Amino acid sequence: MKGLFKPKPRTPVDVVRQTRDLLMFADRMSDTREGKREDKMLELSKNIREMKSILYGNSESEPVSEACAQLTQEFFRENTLRLLIRCLPKLNLETRKDATQVVANLQRQQVHSKLIASDYLEANIDLMDTLISGYENTEMALHYGAMLRECIRHQSVARYVLESAHMKKFFDYIQLPNFDIAADAAATFKELLTRHKSTVAEFLSKNYDWFFEEYNSKLLESTNYITRRQAVKLLGDMLLDRSNSAVMTRYVSSRDNLRILMNLLRESSKSIQIEAFHVFKLFAANQNKPADIVSILVANRSKLLRLFANFKTDKEDEQFEADKAQVVKEIAALEPKERT
Amino acid sequence: MAAQEEDREARKVQYPLDPSSYQILGEIGVGVSAIVYKALCLPMNSSVVAIKAIDLDQSRADFDNVRREATTMSLLSHPNILNAHCSFLVDRRLWVVMPFMSAGSLQSIITSSFSDGLTESCIAVVLKDILNALSYLHDQGHLHRDIKAGNILIDSNGSVKLADFGVSASIYESNAARGWYTMSSASSLMLTDFTGTPYWMAPEVIHSHNGYGFKADIWSFGITALELAHGRPPLSHLPLSKSLLLKITKRFRFSDYEKHKKDKQKKKKFSKAFKDMVALCLDQDPTKRPTAGKLLKHPFFKNSKGSDFLVKNVLQGLPSVEERFILQSMINKNGHDDEDDDVEDGQNVKHRRISGWNFNEDGFELDPVFPTESKEPSNAKQVRFGGETFIRNKGGESGESSPSSTGHIREENQVDIHGENASVQNRDSNPSSSGKVGAHCEAASVQDRGSEPSGSNPKLSGQIEEDAKVQVGTQCECSSVQDRGVEPGGSNPSSLGQVEVGIDRESMLRNLLLLTKSLDEQKKKVVDLIVLLGGEEVAELSRDDQMVQLIEKLKMDLEFEKKKNFELEMELEFLRLQIHGPPSLETSLQN
Incomplete structure (x- = not known):
C-alpha cells in the first residue's frame, strides 16, 4: 500500500500520457522560454526512463505483464511513436537510448495476444522512411537504426521496406565511412534479407535483375574488404535457404556470377575464400549446369582442383570437407558439353 | 589536462575517417589480432590519440560481434568510460580512434612501479571511479565482462577510465532482434575470450557460459580490488588449471612465481572497511553481492580523495607508456604478452576448469574451490543465477512471442535457450x-x-x-x-x-x-x-x-591431406598433359 504515503502513484497509462504531452511540447518547442524548456525536457527524460523501467524492470523488480500491456495499449492508442521519433533528435543521448529501448520492447509486447505495434506501424508505415533516412544523419543513425531493426521484426513492415525505393540506398549505407553506422546498416540489411523467408523469396524473385546486379557490382566486387566479406557471407545465407531455391537456381546458372565467385575464391583472405566456397559449391553441384558454366569449370579444372587440395577451414568442419569432396568429384567428372 | 573535457566534447566533434589524417608515433600495445598505436590527429591541431588497429581477417570473429562492440562503444558517454572518437576501416583493419590515456593501464603501472600494490587511499580513488562507470553501464543494460587492472586506464591528470569493451555485451540487445545471435553463439569475441580472463572470472561464469549477470562484473570488481592491493590478481601464485598456468607463465617469469609465493607470507595490513567491501563483492552467491550503486555507498569510499591524489601518489616519476611498453616487450621477447591487457591475448583463456574461489576475509585472499560432486548444490544455485539475468530471459520470451517472426527463427531461439540450460547442467554433473x-x-x-x-x-x-x-x-x-x-x-x-x-x-x-x-x-x-x-x-x-x-x-586430416595432395599433384600432371596448359581464369572467361 505504497499509495498511502505517496500522494499520487502514477499508473503506466499516466506515464504514457504525460510523456505524450511533454513530447507534444517538445515538438513545438521554439516558442517557449529557455528555463521552462529545460525543466520540461528533464521531465520528459524522466518519463521515458520510467517507461523503460516498467517494460524491462529494474534492479529491484521484474516487469509486470499487466503494467506492460497497459503501457503498450496507451502508447499505441494515439500517435506517441510518431512524436517520439520526430522529437528524438531533441533529446539528450541517454534519453535517446532509453527511448530506443522502449520502442524496441514495445514491438514485442502483446495485448490480448495481439501485437498491436504491428497494426500501428502498418497504419503509419511512413515512419519507416524517417527511420531509414536516419542512416544519413551521423548523430541519429544508431538510434533510428536500432528502432528500424526492431520494426522490421513485423513481416508487413519488412515487406514495405524491401519493396520501397529505400532498398537501393542500403548498398551505399553499408559502405559509409563511419564504421559503426555502416555496420548497423549492414545488420539491418541482413535482417531484411534473411528474417521473413517467404517475403524475402518473393522480393528476390520479383527484383532479381536489379538486386543482384547491384549486389554483384557494389558489394561482391567492392574494393572494401569487409564489404566483400559480409556480402559473400550473406549471399551464401540467402542462396542456401531452401525458401530461395528458385533464386538460387537462377543465380548459379549465370557465368558472370560464376566469374565473380571464382575471383572471390582466389582472394588472399581465408574468411572470404571459405564463404565464397559455400556459394561456389552451388554452381558445381547444380545438376543442370548450362554449357557455358560447364566450359568455364572445365577450362579451370586443374586450377580449381589444386586450390581445393590445400583448402581447409581453421576449425574442423565435417560438412565443409564433405562439400569439398563433392565439389571436387563433380568438377573432376565434368565433360565439356557440345554447345548447341 | 584538458583531455577529459576534450573527451566529452568529442561526441560532437567528428574525427577524420581516413588514415592519412593520423600520424602514427609508435606502438604502445600488441595483442594477437590488434595493435595499439600512439598517434597524432593532424587536422585536430595534432592532438594525441590512441588507435587500436584490429585485424579483422585474423580475428575470425563473427562480424555481428564486431558490429555490436562498435555500436555499444559509440553510444556510451560517461567520464569514467573510455569511448571511441570514431572508427573506420583501413583495408582489413578496423581503426578505433580513442583518447590517449597517457599514464596507461593500472596493470602496467603496478608492474613497473608498484609491484606490491597500491595504497588503500589510491585504490579507493580508482575503484570509486570504476564503480561509477559500472553503475552507468549496468543501468544501460550493458555488462563489461572483463574488469581488471589491465582495463583501467589513467590519464596524466589522474582521471580514471574503464576501457576495452571487447567483451561487453548488452542485456537489452541480446534479447532483441538478433534472435539467432544469442550470447551463446557469441562465445568467442575478437580480442578476448568472451567471458573474460580467468583470474577475474566469477564462479557462475566459469560454470556456465551464459548465465552471466551484472553481479559477475561485481565479482571481477572485487578481484580487481585485490589485484590493486596485492599487486597481482589473487591465486596468481597457485598453479591452477591449464589456462591459469599459461597465464602465469606468460605474465610472470617462473622465478617470479616462486618469489610471489614467499611474498605472500608477509601479508600487508588492510583496513576493515576495505576487507569488508571486497568480501561483499566476492560472495559466492551472486544474489548477495551488492549492486554497483550500493557499493558506492560503502564506507570504504566515503573519504575517497580526488584525481589529484593519484597524480601525486601514483603518476609522479612513472616511466611513460612507451617506455614501459618497450621494457615489457624486451622482457617478454619470446612471448606475445602485451604491456597492458588492453589488447588481450585471449587465446589461452579458453579452457577453464576452476570451480571458483572462497574468499578468505582474514587472509584477504581467495582460496580455490575445485568442482567436486559434493559441491554441486551450491553450484547449481549459482547456475540458476543464469536465469536471474532476468531482463534478457524475459525479453527472450517475449521475443519469441512475435507471431510474425518465422517459425524457423523462433525455433532456433528456443534451442539456444535450452542449449544454455543443458550445457549448464552438463557441466555440473559431468564427473569427467x-x-x-x-x-x-x-x-x-x-x-x-x-x-x-x-x-x-x-x-x-x-x-x-x-x-x-x-x-x-x-x-x-x-x-x-x-x-x-x-x-x-x-x-x-x-x-x-x-x-x-x-x-x-x-x-x-x-x-x-x-x-x-x-x-x-x-x-x-x-x-x-x-x-x-x-x-x-x-x-x-x-x-x-x-x-x-x-x-x-x-x-x-593432415595425413589424409598430405596423401591427397600427392595424388592430386599426380592428377594435375596428368591433366596438364591432357589439356595443353591450363588457361588462366581470366582468359578462359573471355571466350
Whole structure:
C-alpha cells in the first residue's frame, strides 16, 4: 500500500500520457522560454526512463505483464511513436537510448495476444522512411537504426521496406565511412534479407535483375574488404535457404556470377575464400549446369582442383570437407558439353 | 589536462575517417589480432590519440560481434568510460580512434612501479571511479565482462577510465532482434575470450557460459580490488588449471612465481572497511553481492580523495607508456604478452576448469574451490543465477512471442535457450570434468578444501594420483606435465611446445602417452556411465574432450591431406598433359 504515503502513484497509462504531452511540447518547442524548456525536457527524460523501467524492470523488480500491456495499449492508442521519433533528435543521448529501448520492447509486447505495434506501424508505415533516412544523419543513425531493426521484426513492415525505393540506398549505407553506422546498416540489411523467408523469396524473385546486379557490382566486387566479406557471407545465407531455391537456381546458372565467385575464391583472405566456397559449391553441384558454366569449370579444372587440395577451414568442419569432396568429384567428372 | 573535457566534447566533434589524417608515433600495445598505436590527429591541431588497429581477417570473429562492440562503444558517454572518437576501416583493419590515456593501464603501472600494490587511499580513488562507470553501464543494460587492472586506464591528470569493451555485451540487445545471435553463439569475441580472463572470472561464469549477470562484473570488481592491493590478481601464485598456468607463465617469469609465493607470507595490513567491501563483492552467491550503486555507498569510499591524489601518489616519476611498453616487450621477447591487457591475448583463456574461489576475509585472499560432486548444490544455485539475468530471459520470451517472426527463427531461439540450460547442467554433473580438475588439484598439491570428494569415481581419482607421480620433476617440467594431465589429449600442440623445454623428453612423452591412453579409457567409461544413467547429451561433454578429439582428427586430416595432395599433384600432371596448359581464369572467361 505504497499509495498511502505517496500522494499520487502514477499508473503506466499516466506515464504514457504525460510523456505524450511533454513530447507534444517538445515538438513545438521554439516558442517557449529557455528555463521552462529545460525543466520540461528533464521531465520528459524522466518519463521515458520510467517507461523503460516498467517494460524491462529494474534492479529491484521484474516487469509486470499487466503494467506492460497497459503501457503498450496507451502508447499505441494515439500517435506517441510518431512524436517520439520526430522529437528524438531533441533529446539528450541517454534519453535517446532509453527511448530506443522502449520502442524496441514495445514491438514485442502483446495485448490480448495481439501485437498491436504491428497494426500501428502498418497504419503509419511512413515512419519507416524517417527511420531509414536516419542512416544519413551521423548523430541519429544508431538510434533510428536500432528502432528500424526492431520494426522490421513485423513481416508487413519488412515487406514495405524491401519493396520501397529505400532498398537501393542500403548498398551505399553499408559502405559509409563511419564504421559503426555502416555496420548497423549492414545488420539491418541482413535482417531484411534473411528474417521473413517467404517475403524475402518473393522480393528476390520479383527484383532479381536489379538486386543482384547491384549486389554483384557494389558489394561482391567492392574494393572494401569487409564489404566483400559480409556480402559473400550473406549471399551464401540467402542462396542456401531452401525458401530461395528458385533464386538460387537462377543465380548459379549465370557465368558472370560464376566469374565473380571464382575471383572471390582466389582472394588472399581465408574468411572470404571459405564463404565464397559455400556459394561456389552451388554452381558445381547444380545438376543442370548450362554449357557455358560447364566450359568455364572445365577450362579451370586443374586450377580449381589444386586450390581445393590445400583448402581447409581453421576449425574442423565435417560438412565443409564433405562439400569439398563433392565439389571436387563433380568438377573432376565434368565433360565439356557440345554447345548447341 | 584538458583531455577529459576534450573527451566529452568529442561526441560532437567528428574525427577524420581516413588514415592519412593520423600520424602514427609508435606502438604502445600488441595483442594477437590488434595493435595499439600512439598517434597524432593532424587536422585536430595534432592532438594525441590512441588507435587500436584490429585485424579483422585474423580475428575470425563473427562480424555481428564486431558490429555490436562498435555500436555499444559509440553510444556510451560517461567520464569514467573510455569511448571511441570514431572508427573506420583501413583495408582489413578496423581503426578505433580513442583518447590517449597517457599514464596507461593500472596493470602496467603496478608492474613497473608498484609491484606490491597500491595504497588503500589510491585504490579507493580508482575503484570509486570504476564503480561509477559500472553503475552507468549496468543501468544501460550493458555488462563489461572483463574488469581488471589491465582495463583501467589513467590519464596524466589522474582521471580514471574503464576501457576495452571487447567483451561487453548488452542485456537489452541480446534479447532483441538478433534472435539467432544469442550470447551463446557469441562465445568467442575478437580480442578476448568472451567471458573474460580467468583470474577475474566469477564462479557462475566459469560454470556456465551464459548465465552471466551484472553481479559477475561485481565479482571481477572485487578481484580487481585485490589485484590493486596485492599487486597481482589473487591465486596468481597457485598453479591452477591449464589456462591459469599459461597465464602465469606468460605474465610472470617462473622465478617470479616462486618469489610471489614467499611474498605472500608477509601479508600487508588492510583496513576493515576495505576487507569488508571486497568480501561483499566476492560472495559466492551472486544474489548477495551488492549492486554497483550500493557499493558506492560503502564506507570504504566515503573519504575517497580526488584525481589529484593519484597524480601525486601514483603518476609522479612513472616511466611513460612507451617506455614501459618497450621494457615489457624486451622482457617478454619470446612471448606475445602485451604491456597492458588492453589488447588481450585471449587465446589461452579458453579452457577453464576452476570451480571458483572462497574468499578468505582474514587472509584477504581467495582460496580455490575445485568442482567436486559434493559441491554441486551450491553450484547449481549459482547456475540458476543464469536465469536471474532476468531482463534478457524475459525479453527472450517475449521475443519469441512475435507471431510474425518465422517459425524457423523462433525455433532456433528456443534451442539456444535450452542449449544454455543443458550445457549448464552438463557441466555440473559431468564427473569427467570434475575428475580432471580434481587431478589438477592433486597435482598442484592444493587442498581440495571443504568438499569431500564424493568418491563417486574412485577409479578416476586413482588414476589421477598416478598422474601426479608422473609429474615429479623440475618446476617448469611440472607445468608442462600438468598440461598433459588436464588435457588427456596430450597431442595438443601448445603443450608439446612446452614439453620441448623439458629435460628428459622421451621418457616424459612415453609416460604422457600412456597417461593419455588410460585417461581416455577412463573417460570413455564415464561417458558410458552418463549415457547409462540416461543423463545428458554426451556430445556436449566438455570442451577439453572436444579439443582432444579435434586434435586427433586434425592430425588424421593432415595425413589424409598430405596423401591427397600427392595424388592430386599426380592428377594435375596428368591433366596438364591432357589439356595443353591450363588457361588462366581470366582468359578462359573471355571466350
